[in-house]
Amino acid sequence: MSETTRSEFVLTRLIKAAGYSSILFIGLIFFFLLREGAPALVEIPLGSLVAARWYPIEGFFGLLPLIGGSIVVTIGATFVAVPLGLLTAIYIAEVAPRPARELLKPLVELLAGLPSVMLGFLGVVALAPYLRKLLDLPTGLAAFTGSLLLGGIAIPTVVSVAEDALDAVPRTYREAAKALGATKWQIIWRVTLPAARSGVLTAVMLGIGRVIGETMAVMMVTGNAPVVPTGLAALFRPIRTMTATIAAEMGEVAEGSVHYHALFLIGILLFLISLGINLLAASVVFRQRTRAERVLS
Amino acid sequence: MPRLAALLVPGLLIAGCVARQPGPASPDQTLVNKGSDTIVNLAIAWAEAYQQVAPEVSISVTGGGSGTGIAALINGTVDIANASRQLKPEEQAAAEANGISPVEFVVARDAIAIIVNPNNPVDRLTIGQLSDIYSGKLNNWSELGGLDRPIVRLSRETNSGTHVYFLEQVLRRGDRANKTLFSPDTLLLPSSEGITTEVRSNPNAIGYDGLGYVTPEVKVVAVASDPSGPFVRPSIESVINGQYPIARDLYMVTAGEPTGRVLAYLSWIMGPEAQRIVSELGFVPIS
Numbered sequence: 001m002s003e004t005t006r007s008e009f010v011l012t013r014l015i016k017a018a019g020y021s022s023i024l025f026i027g028l029i030f031f032f033l034l035r036e037g038a039p040a041l042v043e044i045p046l047g048s049l050v051a052a053r054w055y056p057i058e059g060f061f062g063l064l065p066l067i068g069g070s071i072v073v074t075i076g077a078t079f080v081a082v083p084l085g086l087l088t089a090i091y092i093a094e095v096a097p098r099p100a101r102e103l104l105k106p107l108v109e110l111l112a113g114l115p116s117v118m119l120g121f122l123g124v125v126a127l128a129p130y131l132r133k134l135l136d137l138p139t140g141l142a143a144f145t146g147s148l149l150l151g152g153i154a155i156p157t158v159v160s161v162a163e164d165a166l167d168a169v170p171r172t173y174r175e176a177a178k179a180l181g182a183t184k185w186q187i188i189w190r191v192t193l194p195a196a197r198s199g200v201l202t203a204v205m206l207g208i209g210r211v212i213g214e215t216m217a218v219m220m221v222t223g224n225a226p227v228v229p230t231g232l233a234a235l236f237r238p239i240r241t242m243t244a245t246i247a248a249e250m251g252e253v254a255e256g257s258v259h260y261h262a263l264f265l266i267g268i269l270l271f272l273i274s275l276g277i278n279l280l281a282a283s284v285v286f287r288q289r290t291r292a293e294r295v296l297s
Numbered sequence: 298m299p300r301l302a303a304l305l306v307p308g309l310l311i312a313g314c315v316a317r318q319p320g321p322a323s324p325d326q327t328l329v330n331k332g333s334d335t336i337v338n339l340a341i342a343w344a345e346a347y348q349q350v351a352p353e354v355s356i357s358v359t360g361g362g363s364g365t366g367i368a369a370l371i372n373g374t375v376d377i378a379n380a381s382r383q384l385k386p387e388e389q390a391a392a393e394a395n396g397i398s399p400v401e402f403v404v405a406r407d408a409i410a411i412i413v414n415p416n417n418p419v420d421r422l423t424i425g426q427l428s429d430i431y432s433g434k435l436n437n438w439s440e441l442g443g444l445d446r447p448i449v450r451l452s453r454e455t456n457s458g459t460h461v462y463f464l465e466q467v468l469r470r471g472d473r474a475n476k477t478l479f480s481p482d483t484l485l486l487p488s489s490e491g492i493t494t495e496v497r498s499n500p501n502a503i504g505y506d507g508l509g510y511v512t513p514e515v516k517v518v519a520v521a522s523d524p525s526g527p528f529v530r531p532s533i534e535s536v537i538n539g540q541y542p543i544a545r546d547l548y549m550v551t552a553g554e555p556t557g558r559v560l561a562y563l564s565w566i567m568g569p570e571a572q573r574i575v576s577e578l579g580f581v582p583i584s
Contacts, residue, residue, distance in 0.1 A: 055478060057455045065481065124491070129498040138447040138501050141484055220491070223484035224454070238484050248454050248487055251365050254391055255372075 033271055037264030044262065054226040054240070056249065056259045065226035066266060069239035070212060070273075072229045073146045073222065077211040080151025082204050085158025089203070092159070093166035094188050105163070112156030120220035123149045128221055135236065141223035143239045149217050154207040161206055165199020166192055198285040205281035209274055212243075219244035242266045328356040328562060332366020332379030333458050334489060335407060335507040336547050340379055342574050343566060350565060354558055363458030370552055371395055376559050378550040381407065381458030381507075397552040404566050406581035408508040408531035409463065409543040412493070412515040414500040419443040421519040421528040424542060428468050430503060433480025438501070450483040451492045451504035460485075462545050463505055505543075508532075509579035536581040544581070 041049075044061050051062030092104050127148065128140030135144075169192050177191045193200065223238025226245075246263050253260040330340055337360035344356035366378035371392045384392070384399055392399050411427065413419060419441050422430075429435045431450055439445045453460045469475035486492050492504040497514045508531050511517055519528035522542045535541040555563055565571055572582040 053478075053481060055455070055481075057461065058476075058478065060478075124494060128495075132499060139449040139484065139495070139499055141486075141495060219487060224486065225482045225484050227482050238482060240485070248485070249456060251361055251456065253364075254368055254388075 030271060033264055033268045037261060037268045040258065040261035040265040043258045052228045056262065061262045063266065065228045066240055066242045066245050067269065068229040070241040072143045072234055072239055073150060073218060073241055074208060074212045076143060076147025076235055077150035077154060078208055080148060081154035081158050081207045081211065085155045085203070085207060086162055086200065088155065088159045089162035089166060090188055093163045094192060108156050108159045112160065116153055116214060116217040119149055119153060120217035123217060123221035137236050139223060139238065141221055141238055142236050143222055144235050146218045146222040149221055150211045150214055153214055153217060154210045157210050158203045158207040161203035162200045165196040165203065168199065169195045201281060201284055205277055209277055212273060215243040215247045219247055224248065242270055326354045326558060328354060328377065328558060329375040330356055330377045330379065331359045331361060331369050331375045333363040333381040334360040335381040335459055336379040338509065339405060339575065339578050339580060342578060343571055346571065346574060347562060347565060351561065362456040364456045367550065370399060370550055371397060373397070376551070380548045380550055381545065382461050383548065384550065399550050399552060400554055401548045401550050402563055403546040403583055404549045405547045405575045405583060406536055407545055407547050408536045408541050408581065409459065409505050409545070410508050410511045410531045411503065411505050411518040411520055412496050412511060413503050413518055414496055415516045416500045417443055417516065419518065420516065423521050423524050424467055424470060428470060428477065431468050431479055431483060432477045446501050448503060449499060449501040450480060451495055451502055452479060452483045452485055453492070454485045454487055459505070459507065467543060533576055533581050
């Protein structure tokens with residue numbers, strides 16, 4: 001008896017510690033980023049940070065081109081990954097016959113396991129030259145190429161999570177709709193998707209998170225030119241993302257230099273952006289749940 | 298590749314030792330060599346050949362860029378840093394702050410080749426034109442006697458010694474007061490291979506690379522210091538006789554005057570056998 005309670009006590013504490021450890025890790029990471037990055041705010045005047053030129057070896061630390069580059073690529077990739085990913089998820093969960101479904105699900109998950117450096121290599125050798133000729137661009141190493149690749153990288157994440165959410169919608173919902181005479185399309189659009197909305201939204205947010213944090217593929221195909229993107233044309237020009245900047249320059253900086261602190265400041269920005277996306281997702285999911293509760297009660 | 302891996306594996310083991318016991322003076326017969334990507338192939342070839350001369354010494358060679366190698370030397374994790382440029386004053390100061398006085402040795406010379414796509418009719422450029430291209434004043438090949446196509450500027454990343462050399466000697470033409478910068482839309486590619494790949498497939502592109510990295514699939518442009526000429530293509534001869542204008546020294550840097558196995562290795566590198574390897578790899582020997 002006391003043996004059982006003791007082991008139960010230990011197990012409970014262990015699980016609790018594991019649960020809280022992720023909070024601890026996030027806290028430590030943020031503390032470290034803050035300690036290494038905050039000095040940049042003192043060393044570099046704010047006016048120089050909010051400037052259009054990033055050329056650290058001559059002391060230009062304008063972050064606008066990097067932030068803009070990340071935003072352009074992320075928006076582009078979202079337009080690729082979300083529609084394609086959601087449609088794939090709907091097909092797998094709602095439409096596909098059982099054999100197709102059992103083939104597609106593991107294949108999509110296999111796609112998620114592809115190393116991004118491999119996709120980046122394909123992007124440089126095949127996709128970039130092809131897009132340059134197809135769209136008559138000055139160079140195929142552009143934000144658009146990065147968006148397509150990153151979209152491809154994010155699709156498995158979106159499909160996997162969204163499909164699980166759709167699958168979790170009780171069969172009775174669909175049967176009830178069918179009994180009322182709804183067509184297949186009406187069931188998907190009016191019943192299943194709204195019922196799975198929070199899960200689908202999580203899928204989209206996770207996909208965006210995957211895109212904004214991706215480094216290797218984006219560094220290989222976007223050309224890394226720190227240009228401030230202006231307008232739609234920027235999608236077809238080279239850009240430089242925050243992640244690629246950190247990856248390309250971190251190996252070389254002297255520890256404790258202004259450049260080093262500036263790179264960590266970019267890290268803080270990335271951290272805050274991911275945090276913002278997650279908070280946004282959480283708040284929407286939360287609002288959805290309360291409304292559902294209100295309806296049910 | 299297997300031989301490269303064999304050279305790198307001892308490197309990993311050494312990295313472990315160094316982390317425990319800082320300072321390049323490790324008592325065993327190992328040599329850690331890191332830095333410039335321009336020199337890395339040459340350094341690997343030297344390290345392999347040196348196995349015949351002194352089998353008891355194991356040398357680990359890694360790239361990463363001149364800045365990376367010098368930073369490692371300052372932090373005391375390598376015996377020899379490879380650099381395609383001299384130390385910057387701030388690196389010198391950082392080294393002295395760590396109690397290290399770096400010594401530079403010229404171990405080979407290198408020409409920076411200007412490369413374009415084989416379909417690009419432009420085959421000669423002056424340094425002034427190159428400066429105008431890379432600083433963004435010239436934006437169409439038709440301004441240089443080529444086709445009506447946009448110019449796509451390719452460069453190495455800023456941690457590359459080649460990038461810094463190109464900035465100082467070509468964009469600024471060696472003038473320290475000149476503050477010309479690369480045009481912001483210059484593509485910064487992480488490797489020499491990245492530049493070659495893009496130039497090979499893109500008729501709009503112009504890039505620069507160490508002569509040792511030039512492949513037959515790209516076109517090397519003849520370069521002149523001023524418009525009156527002569528326009529010279531980079532080669533071992535044109536670098537030795539001083540005609541090719543964009544040539545530079547390649548360095549190995551040690552922490553303090555070299556002694557023991559570092560000294561032995563460096564003396565061998567200056568010798569005829571190692572310098573023959575230099576010309577075999579498309580670099581220019583020092584003697």
